[in-house]
Amino acid sequence: MLRSNLTFKIFMSFVAVILLALTITSFSIYVRSSAELERHNEEMLTQIVNNALHHTDLYLEKYERATLSVLTSSLVKEFLELDDSNVYQYYSKSKEIIERVFRPVSITNPEIVMVYLLGYNGKIITDINNVTASKEEAILESLEELKQQSREDGRMTVMDYSFIDGTVALTRKIADRQTSRAFKGILGIEMRIEELKTLWQGIHLGDSGYFFIVNDRGRIIYHPSSRKIGKQLDGDLFTLIMDHRNSSVTAELEGVNRVFYNKRSEYSGWTLVASTSLEEMRKPIVNVRQTTIVSAILTCLAALLVAFKFGRSFTKPIQLLVAAMRETEKGNWTRVPLLGKKDERDRLILSYNIMVDRLSGLVDQVYKTELENRANLLHRKTAEFQALQLQINPHFMYNTLETIVSYAIIQDSKEIREIVRALAYMLRYAIRTDLEEVTVANELKHLLHYMTIMNHRFEREFPLDVAIPSELLLEKMVTLTLQPVVENAFKHAFPDGIEEFHTITIDAKIENDLFLIEVSDNGAGMSAESLSEIQSRLKGHEPSQMLEGKLETDGGIGLLNVHSRIRMVFGDEYGLSVTSTPGEGTTVLFRMPAARAPGKLPVT
Incomplete structure (x- = not known):
């Protein structure tokens, strides 16, 4: 028990300390690392989007500056003011604008594949691949659309149909002078997208990440998947992005939880969105968690092994001492x-x-x-014990002898023989000096001899009522205990003489492993003071006091003598108890163990 308890307690104490320390340390490291990784990932997405947005704006601004020469050209202003009926001037101005205005811009910016000027008066000039071509009808048909999509502040506008055919279309409204908002035409440029694609395709967002652009109307301007360019972005996702503009948001797309970080360009009106799967984004955090858990488990196992060995080294000598003590308890000095x-x-x-x-x-x-x-x-x-047994009151002997003498003087009768025979039996029984217990039958026989003598003394039969069941006659009790109690009753219960109604009853029973004998009389009883004194002396005296003469009584050997001898034989928990009611009688109760084996005496 000590081995298991002490070893277990020491081991569990180490386990508690180790687990507490590892839990606090691992949790702190995991929380701090996770927070730092999440912040780093968000900063990375932010930086990627900001860089892409910045370079895209620079690229578009470059072509916006290229159109300034067109806006400031007097030829363009004259063209916008042409009369619809002057066909000659229209062609001459068109050729002159192409040669002197459009061509220098195309030469300086080889990415431009088409430049056109569309007047609200229905006149149009186009320059495609540095060769005059006729594409006017398609452009004229989209005049109203161009008016609606082009910005009212006169700045460059990226058209919705850009990127569909590998080009980006830029338009801006123009007036006859720069400060005027009375626009009279639209200047358009279409250029190849390869340079921008190279810029965007260089953005790496992991295995599951990608980058796309959407305008304010939800139209996808650019996407790594060409089939999605020009399509409308999913409505719920577009609403979510617009509600969380210039920040990150998590949403489910095609069954995968993804993180979207977006930022809108005030210059182009585009919203650049970087997206990566939440699982991949959190993969470093998962790796940190797994590493932390594995490290904690390995550390815990190593620490527990050390704790177990340390505990064993501490408890082993104690276990040896406990085993030796157990042998010592058995009498084997180890x-x-x-x-x-x-x-x-x-x-x-x-x-x-x-x-x-x-x-x-x-x-x-x-x-x-x-x-x-x-x-x-x-x-x-x-x-x-022998001394207690031999304390027989000599008064009884004197009275008996006097009775014998009286009978002997008066007559020669059988009464003398009965008294002498009963006295002889009583003396033979009383002088027994062994410590053996006797049966109830032996004690009753001794009592009957006593009553033979008493009846001759009283000159009549005294009604002694013996109600002990026959099955209890072989129960064990201490020798010479029943007769002294009956003698005590004759001396104290009937102080005014024995009347016809006087009687002494002897009964017995077994109750809760106790053998109980009751000796009751219907005599004068005791006063409360006398009863209290006797009960106190029965409770507190020692047998040795009887030898010293401290407990002598007036009633034969007396109740205390009987009580002391019962306690000597059976133990201190047994003996006599007395109850009495004045005018009604007294009861003496013998308490002895029931069904004791013959010859067995208590160890004292």
């Missing part, structure tokens, strides 16, 4: 071998061995002394 560590454990074992050596000598000495004391005590108890 020494414990030293561990050879020369520390406190060996000093403890050495102290125990010295204690065992000293105790073994002391126990031997005490054992011899105890044997001598027991022999002396047995002799003393025997002497006490």
Whole structure:
């Protein structure tokens, strides 16, 4: 028990400390690392989107500056003011604008594939691949759409149909002078998208990440998947992005939880969105968690192994001492071998061995002394018991002899023989000096001899009522205890003489492993003071006091004598108890063990 308890307690104490320390440390590291990784990932997405947005704006601003020469050209202003009926001037101005205005812009910016000027008066000039071509009808048909989509502040506008055919279309409204908002035409540029694609395709967002652009109307301007360009972005996702503009948001797309970080360009009106799967984004955090858990488990196992070995090294000498103590309890004086560590454990074992050596000598000495004391005590108890038995009140003997003499003088009758025979039996029974218990039948027989003498003294039969069941006649009781109690009743219960209604009843029963005998009379009873004194003396006296003459009574051997001898034979928990009611009588209760084996005496 000590081995299991102490080892378990030490081990569990180490487990609690180790687990608490590892939990706090691992949790702190995981929380801090996770927060730092999330912040780093968000900063990375922010930086990627900001860089892409910045370079895209620079790219578009470059072409916006290229159109300034067109806006400031007087030829363009003249063209916008042409009369619809002057066909000659229209063609001459168109050719001149192409040669002097559009071509220098195309040459300087080779990415431009088309430049056109569309007047609200229905006149149009186009320059495609540096060769005049006729594409006017398609552009004229989209005049109203161009008016609606182009910005009212006169700045460059990216058209919705850009990127569909590999080009980006830029338009801006123009007036006859720069400060005027009375627009008279639209200047358009279409250029190749390869340079922008190269810029956007260089953005790496992991295996599951990608980058796309959407305008304010939800139209996808750019997407790594060409089939999605020009399509409308999912309505719920577009609403979510617009509600969380210039920030990150998590949403489910095609069954996958993804993180979207977006930022809108005030210059182009585009919203650049970087997206990556939440699982991939959190993969470093998962790796940190797994690494933390594995490290914690390995550390915990190593620490527990050390704790177990340390606990075993601490409890092993204690277990040896406990085993030796158990042998010592059995009387086998056992020494414990030293561990050879020369520390406190060996000093403890050495102290125990010295204690065992000293105790073994002391126990031997005490054992011899105890044997001598027991022999002396047995002799003393025997002497006490014999002395108690021999304390027979001589008054009874004197009265009996006087009765015998009286009968002898008056007549020669059988009464003398009965009295003498009963007296002889009583004397023979009373002088027994052994400590054996007798049966109830023996005591009743002795009592009947006593009553034979008493009846002759009273000159009539006294009604002694014996109600003991026959099956209890072989129960064991102490010799010479029943007759003294009955004698005490004759002396004290009927102080004014014995009347016809007077009686003494003897009954017995077994209750809760106790053999109980009741001796009751219907005499005068006791006063409360006398009863209290007798009960107190029955409760507190010692048998040796009887030998010293301290408990002598007026009633024969007396109740205290009987009480002392019962306690000597059966133990201190047994004996007599007395109850009495003045004018109604007295009851003496014998308490003895029931069904005791013959010849068995208590160890004292």
